[in-house]
Amino acid sequence: MPRGPIDGKPALLGGAPVRTAKFPSWPVQDSLETGSLHEVLKSGKWGRGTGQAVNRFEAAYAAKMGTKACLATANGTSALLTTLSALGIGPGDEVIVPPYTFVATINTILQNFALPVFVDTDRETFQIDASKIERAITPQTAVLMPVHLGGNVADLDAILTIADKRKLTVIEDACQSHLAEWRGRKVGSFGRAGCFSFQASKNLNSGEGGAIVSNDEELIEQCFAFHNNSRGRKTSGTDFSYRQRGLNLRLTEFQAALLLAQMSRLDDQSRRRETNAAALTAMLGQIPGIAPAKSYANCTRNAYHLYMFRYDLAQFAGLPRSRFLQAMAAEGVPCSGGYSPLNREPLLKNVLMSKGYQRIYGEKRLKAWFEQNQCPVNDALCQEAVWFTQTMLLGEKSDMEQMAGAVARIQRHAADLAKG
Numbered sequence: 001m002p003r004g005p006i007d008g009k010p011a012l013l014g015g016a017p018v019r020t021a022k023f024p025s026w027p028v029q030d031s032l033e034t035g036s037l038h039e040v041l042k043s044g045k046w047g048r049g050t051g052q053a054v055n056r057f058e059a060a061y062a063a064k065m066g067t068k069a070c071l072a073t074a075n076g077t078s079a080l081l082t083t084l085s086a087l088g089i090g091p092g093d094e095v096i097v098p099p100y101t102f103v104a105t106i107n108t109i110l111q112n113f114a115l116p117v118f119v120d121t122d123r124e125t126f127q128i129d130a131s132k133i134e135r136a137i138t139p140q141t142a143v144l145m146p147v148h149l150g151g152n153v154a155d156l157d158a159i160l161t162i163a164d165k166r167k168l169t170v171i172e173d174a175c176q177s178h179l180a181e182w183r184g185r186k187v188g189s190f191g192r193a194g195c196f197s198f199q200a201s202k203n204l205n206s207g208e209g210g211a212i213v214s215n216d217e218e219l220i221e222q223c224f225a226f227h228n229n230s231r232g233r234k235t236s237g238t239d240f241s242y243r244q245r246g247l248n249l250r251l252t253e254f255q256a257a258l259l260l261a262q263m264s265r266l267d268d269q270s271r272r273r274e275t276n277a278a279a280l281t282a283m284l285g286q287i288p289g290i291a292p293a294k295s296y297a298n299c300t301r302n303a304y305h306l307y308m309f310r311y312d313l314a315q316f317a318g319l320p321r322s323r324f325l326q327a328m329a330a331e332g333v334p335c336s337g338g339y340s341p342l343n344r345e346p347l348l349k350n351v352l353m354s355k356g357y358q359r360i361y362g363e364k365r366l367k368a369w370f371e372q373n374q375c376p377v378n379d380a381l382c383q384e385a386v387w388f389t390q391t392m393l394l395g396e397k398s399d400m401e402q403m404a405g406a407v408a409r410i411q412r413h414a415a416d417l418a419k420g
Contacts, residue, residue, distance in 0.1 A: 006018055006402075006405035006406070006408060006409050007409070007412075008409070009413065010327055010330065010331065010409055010410055010413045010416075010417060011327075011330035011331050011332075012326065012327045012330040012331075012417060012420065013413065013416060013417065013420060017330060017331045017332045018331040018332060018333065018402050018405050018406045018409060019331060019332030019333055019399075019402045019403075019406065020332055021332070023391055023392045023394075023395060023399065024391050024392075024394040024395050025391070026200075026201070026205070026390075026391040026394075027200070027205045027262070028262075028265060028269070028394075029261075029262075032261040032264065033257075033258055033261045033262070036053075036257035036258065036260060036261045037254060037257055037258065039257065040053060040253045040254050040257045041254075043253075045253060046252060046253050046254060047250070047252060047253065048072075048228075048250040048251060048252065048253070050253070051253040053253040053254075053256035053257045053260065054072050054250075054251055054252075054253060054256040056256070056260060057070075057072055057251075057256040057259050057260050057263075058070040058071065058072050058211070060260065060263060061211055061213065061259075061263075062213060064179075064186070064263070064266075065186045065188055065189055065194070065213045066185060066186050066189050067188070067189045067194075067213040067214055067215050068214070068215045068216075068217055069213070069214055069215070069216075069217050069220040070211055070212065070213045070214075070220075071211065071212045071220050071223050071224055071227065072209065072210070072211050072250075072251035072255075072256060072259075073209070073210040073211060073212065073227055073249050073250070073251060074208065074209070074210065074227075074249045074250060074251060075197060075198075075199060075208045075209060075210045076104060076175040076195060076196060076197025076198070076199060076202075076210040077104040077107065077108060077197075077210070078210050078227065078249035079175075079195035079196060079197070079210035079211060079212045080104065080105065080108040080145075080171070080173060080175075080195045081108040081111060081112075081247075081249070082212060082223045082226050082227045082247075082249055083171055083193045083195055083212055083219075083223060084108055084109065084112055084114070084143070084171070085112060085226050085245060086219060086222040086223045086225075086226050087142075087143070087169060087171075087192070087219070089109075089112050089114050089142055089143060090112050090113055090114060091112075091113040091114065091360045092114075092140060092360065092361075093112075093114040093115070093140060093141075093142040093143070094114065094115045094116075094117045094138060094140040094141045094142060095109045095114055095115070095116055095117065095141075095142060095143045095144075095145050096116075096117045096118075096119055096133060096136055096137070096141060096143070096144045096145065097109070097116050097117070097118060097119070097128075097145050097146075097147070097173075098118065098119060098121060098127065098128035098146065098147050098149070098154075098378075099118045099119075099120065099121060099341055099342045099343040099375045099378045100121045100126060100127075100128075100147075100149060100339055100341075100342070100378050100381065100382070101147040101149060101173070101339070101342060102175070102339070103342065103345070103347070104175070104197075105145065105147055105173055105342075106342060106348075109145075110351050113356060113357070113360060114142070115140070115361065115369065116348075117136050117138075117141070117372075117373065118136075118342070118343040118373045118375055119132050119133050119136050119375075120132055120375040120376065120377045120378055121375065121377050121378040121381055122155075122377075123310070123377050123380070123381050124291075124293070124294045125152060125293055125294050125295065125296060126149055126150060126152065126293045126308050126381065126385070127146070127147075127148070127149055127152060127153070127154040127155065127296075128146050128147065128154050128155075128159075129377070130146075130154065130155040130158035130159050130162070131158070133158075133159065133162055134162055134166075137162075137166055137168070141166070141168060142168070142169065143168065143169045143170070143171055144159060144162065144163050144168050144169070144170045144171075145170075145171045145172075145173055146159050146170070146172060146173065147173040147175075147176075148172065148173065148174045148176065148177035148180055148187050149176060149177075149306075150176055150177075150293070150304070150305050150306035150307075150308050150387075151176055151177050151178075151180055151203070151273075151302050151303030151304040151305035151306060151390070152177070152180065152293060152295055152299065152302050152303075152308075153177065153180050153181070153182050153187055153295065153296065153299040153302070155296050156182045156187070156190050156298070157182075157298060160190060160191075163191075169191070169192045170190065170191030170192060171191050171192060171193050171194075171195065172187060172188050172190060172191040172193070172194040172195065173195055174187045174188040174194045174195060174196055175195060175196055175197035175202070175210075176197070176202070176203075176303075176305040176306070177196075177303045177305065178196060178202065178203045178204045178266065178270075178303055178305075179203075179266065179267070179270045179301065179303050180299070180301055180302060180303040181299070181300045181301035182298055182299055182300065183298050183300060184300050188213045189213060189215065192214065192216055192219065193212050193213065193214040193216070193219060193223075194212070194213045194214070195210065195211070195212055196210060196211045196212075196213070197209070197210050198210060198211070198255070198259060201389070201390075202305065203266070203269065203270065203273075203303060203305050203390055204259065204262055204263065204266055205258075205262055206255040206256075206258040206259045206262065207255065207258070208255065209251055209255045209256075209258075209259060210251075221233060222244075225243075225244060225246060226244065226245065226246045226247065226249075227246070227247065227248075227249040227250060228246065228248070228250060229246045229247065229248050230242040230243065230244055230245065230246030231246070269394060270301075270303060270304075272393065272394055273303070273304040273390060273393040273394065274301070274302065274304065276393040276394075276395070276397065276399070276400050277302070277304045277307055277393055279397050279400045280292075280307065280393075280400040280403060280404060283400065283401065283404035284309060284404050284407065287404070287407055287408055287411060288312075288315045288411075289311065289312035289313075289314065289315025289316055289411065290309055290310070290311065290312075290315075290407060291309055291310040291312070292307075292308070292309045293308040293309060293310075304390055304393055305390050306338075306387050306388070306389065306390065307387065307388040307389075307390075307392070307393060308338065308385060308386070308387050308388075309385075309386050310381070310384045310385060310386070311324060311384050311385070311386050312384065313384075315411070316410070316411055316414040316418075317414035317415040317417075317418050318414075318418055319410070319414040319415075319417055319418045320418075321337060321383065321384065321386070322337070323417060323418065323420075324386070324410060324417075325337060325386070327410045327417055328406055328407070328410065331406035331409065331410070332402075332406070333388075333392075333402065333403050333406040335386050335387055335388050336386070336387050337382075337385060337386060337387075338382070338385040338386070338387045339382060339385070340382055341375065341378055341379050341382050343373050343374070343375050343378070344379075349370075352366050352369065352370075353366070388403065
């Protein structure tokens with residue numbers, strides 16, 4: 001662990017901060033993005049189907065993911081919604097999900113009047129606890145939708161075994177896990193479909209954007225029609241007959257041009273995050289009370305959209321996590337407490353108590369749902385989790401030393417910080 005200013009008084013108590021430099025900015029962009037956007041602008045072909053950028057991106061991303069097909073969408077939420085809708089998931093169906101994820105995961109389920117069923121979190125990895133999935137399956141279960149959270153990977157061996165045994169569809173929510181791998185194969189390529197997000201914070205970024213990848217080309221065609229206002233790929237411009245539900249969830253040529261440019265840096269950026277994350281884990285592992293998130297043995301690549309660890313306040317003289325986060329920010333190392341328990345959000349009570357849900361499922365079943373969807377491990381995790389963002393892993397090893405040094409400094413002075 002580096003010394004010098006790290007040994008001094010915490011910045012929150014008047015000392016000099018461990019770090020004053022800014023972390024790498026995001027997104028990374030240069031003349032490649034400018035040229036790509038200008039090319040689309042000049043072409044006058046800005047929407048899907050008029051130009052070639054979207055088609056080129058879909059081909060490139062499918063090749064990168066090792067799948068037969070890819071469909072670009074307006075965002076990651078659109079990718080999930082399109083996939084669920086193309087599979088016919090709707091009223092009466094149950095979809096198994098983790099409680100430690102972004103709200104979009106369940107918003108897409110609720111939008112189709114299906115019922116999310118939460119399976120508790122594995123505290124060590126921050127992923128869905130696959131050992132608890134089978135007991136949550138009912139005759140109404142239609143889909144298992146694991147989330148590869150933070151760039152890490154859920155236990156796909158266990159999940160796919162359960163799905164095969166119970167004849168269930170797996171949709172991988174890989175919105176945060178571009179280039180993550182399980183047994184040397186890209187996530188998103190294991191289930192019936194994999195969904196990705198290219199929102200502004202993501203490791204592959206076009207401001208907004210998403211994609212569905214799959215080896216089921218027929219499913220991709222069904223997804224295409226749904227995301228294109230019910231119009232299939234071969235529907236002529238003068239054919240106004242419609243055969244299924246649909247929405248307008250298309251990606252534009254501008255976003256595709258950005259993604260093609262951004263993909264040129266994706267591998268190098270991913271390797272840098274992995275290298276820095278390994279160094280940071282080695283340093284944080286020496287600090288009592290800090291437990292970096294683990295990966296399962298068959299996760300052969302963690303994409304590190306987030307660097308997550310657990311904070312044990314008992315090893316920090318009882319310093320509340322909120323005060324720890326405040327002290328870290330003062331040291332020039334911003335971090336957050338991550339998600340709150342999704343299964344406890346007021347959103348669910350408001351939706352499930354609505355007239356539509358009451359008519360579909362009945363008061364008795366919905367009352368039982370609230371009792372059955374308790375996730376005590378996740379509740380505890382949400383009180384101890386701490387996140388660093390992916391951009392912080394794009395710097396130098398010295399940045400990792402300062403990040404770990406800030407944690408070590410706060411622990412040394414935790415009692416004084418707690419009093420303050």
